[in-house]
Amino acid sequence: QVQPVESGGGLVQPGGSLRLSCAASGSMFRFDAMAWYRQAPGKQRELVARISNDGRTNYADSVKGRFTISRDNAKKTVYLQMNSLKPEDTAVYYCNQNFVLWGQGTQVTVSS
DSSP states (O other), rough: OOOOEEEOOOOEEETTOOEEEEEOOOTTTTGGOOEEEEOOTSSSSSEEEEEEEEEOOEGGGTTTTTTTEEEETTEEEEEEEOOOOGGGOEEEEEEEEEEEEEEEOEEEOOOO
């Protein structure tokens, strides 16, 4: 199976917004759990948000109320809408498909 591909990262000021996209593949995508992780320099990779095949979501406490994960099964794409960004959100953000496949990551930098 082909690894997912992330896009949408970049440099944003504190308080700003970004939307990340993850283009996945596979005929069974609609059954896959999808998730976003992030890894900051010198830190372990951590779960940011997950969405199940039936749309249930869960979030890290640090992003609750600011980030929203969603999916479009027709497009085989998962999104992460990030609002009210903080410098501590700076990290490489990775898409994970069905607990197995990882994307290459996209850099998010929050700085003035």
